[in-house]
Amino acid sequence: MQIIVVGTVAFDSIETPFGAVDKILGGSAVYITLSARFFCENVGLVAVVGGDFPDENVSLLSDRGIDVDGLQVVPDGETFFWAGKYHYDLNDRETLATHLNVLSDFDPVVPEKYVDGSIVCLGNLEPGIQRNVLSQTRAPRIAIMDTMNFWIDQTPESLVETLALVDCLIINDSEARQLADEPNLVKAAARIRNMGPKSLVIKKGEHGALLFSDQGIFSAPAYPLEDIHDPTGAGDSFMGGFVGYLAARGDASVDSFKSAVVYGSAVASFCVEKFGPQRLLEITSADIERRVDDFRALAHIPAPASAF
Ligand code: AMP
Numbered sequence: 001m002q003i004i005v006v007g008t009v010a011f012d013s014i015e016t017p018f019g020a021v022d023k024i025l026g027g028s029a030v031y032i033t034l035s036a037r038f039f040c041e042n043v044g045l046v047a048v049v050g051g052d053f054p055d056e057n058v059s060l061l062s063d064r065g066i067d068v069d070g071l072q073v074v075p076d077g078e079t080f081f082w083a084g085k086y087h088y089d090l091n092d093r094e095t096l097a098t099h100l101n102v103l104s105d106f107d108p109v110v111p112e113k114y115v116d117g118s119i120v121c122l123g124n125l126e127p128g129i130q131r132n133v134l135s136q137t138r139a140p141r142i143a144i145m146d147t148m149n150f151w152i153d154q155t156p157e158s159l160v161e162t163l164a165l166v167d168c169l170i171i172n173d174s175e176a177r178q179l180a181d182e183p184n185l186v187k188a189a190a191r192i193r194n195m196g197p198k199s200l201v202i203k204k205g206e207h208g209a210l211l212f213s214d215q216g217i218f219s220a221p222a223y224p225l226e227d228i229h230d231p232t233g234a235g236d237s238f239m240g241g242f243v244g245y246l247a248a249r250g251d252a253s254v255d256s257f258k259s260a261v262v263y264g265s266a267v268a269s270f271c272v273e274k275f276g277p278q279r280l281l282e283i284t285s286a287d288i289e290r291r292v293d294d295f296r297a298l299a300h301i302p303a304p305a306s307a308f
Contacts, residue, residue, distance in 0.1 A: 001247040002042035004114035006133040007123025009047040013083040018229045024276045028123035031233035033066045034280045035240025035267045040247040044114045046070035048106045050077035069111045077102035091205040110136040121243045127162040144168040164196040172203045215254045220261045223269040230275040234268045241267030266291040
């Protein structure tokens with residue numbers, strides 16, 4: 001299957017306890033496409049950048065086989081900019097700046113070749129734009145979306161409208177609580193699934209991820225990493241690995257979703273090892289496969305001899 005990804009292509013300024021970088025390549029669609037490309041040959045990008053976006057960054061994506069036909073350039077506009085700061089608890093992120101810039105007037109166009117039979121991956125973005133992309137694609141398709149606190153705060157009604165149209169939502173635990181207005185994650189998940197998505201993945205940072213589906217709850221661990229430098233993009237690379245795995249398998253069964261959670265977690269565990277998308281540019285599919293084996297070993301629970 002092929003994958004069409006809409007999301008942000010950005011300049012990010014990031015500060016963590018381990019260093020800081022200014023205006024590096026980032027954005028949800030960058031992390032998602034780079035991650036999905038490990039699994040799938042046909043990954044198309046739908047996004048917008050300004051005239052300030054260097055050609056080298058576009059080449060970086062196209063050299064890796066990502067189809068950039070759906071990337072619009074607004075010559076006299078500025079690229080989306082985000083600045084964030086992490087504290088010692090890396091799950092705790094502070095957004096210092098979000099400048100929508102060219103994103104404010106973004107009118108996405110899905111290239112004809114992705115209109116049919118694609119996995120439609122709605123990366124973190126204004127929910128109206130996510131819906132616009134969805135309306136340009138035809139069933140059968142699998143629609144998977146992400147969102148974040150920014151959009152839950154700014155555009156709640158529009159977000160609910162988009163949620164009603166998708167098969168699967170991937171969000172983190174604090175966003176799930178905020179979206180459902182419910183502190184208990186199991187109750188929050190039920191509420192969110194009632195809003196539309198039959199499947200829901202809740203990421204819990206260094207505590208793993210949960211998949212809620214018609215078959216109940218599946219829990220995957222997080223990989224206990226020694227070297228975490230920058231969590232930026234972890235959620236998006238999870239999504240890229242997740243949709244990439246589904247495209248490679250070509251089916252949307254609950255078992256495939258469970259494996260996709262493990263592959264997504266494996267890709268995300270690499271992403272955080274260096275600043276920005278750097279680590280995703282270094283690893284190979286063999287590295288991902290080895291880490292998936294480690295995940296399996298980590299989560300293996302031998303059938304216990306009865307204690308009673
Ligand atoms: P993640 O760490 O996976 O949540 O994603 C981080 C990426 O999301 C960064 O590269 C940012 O450029 C991008 N980003 C930050 N805020 C937003 C937003 N409001 N909408 C879309 N993308 C965003």
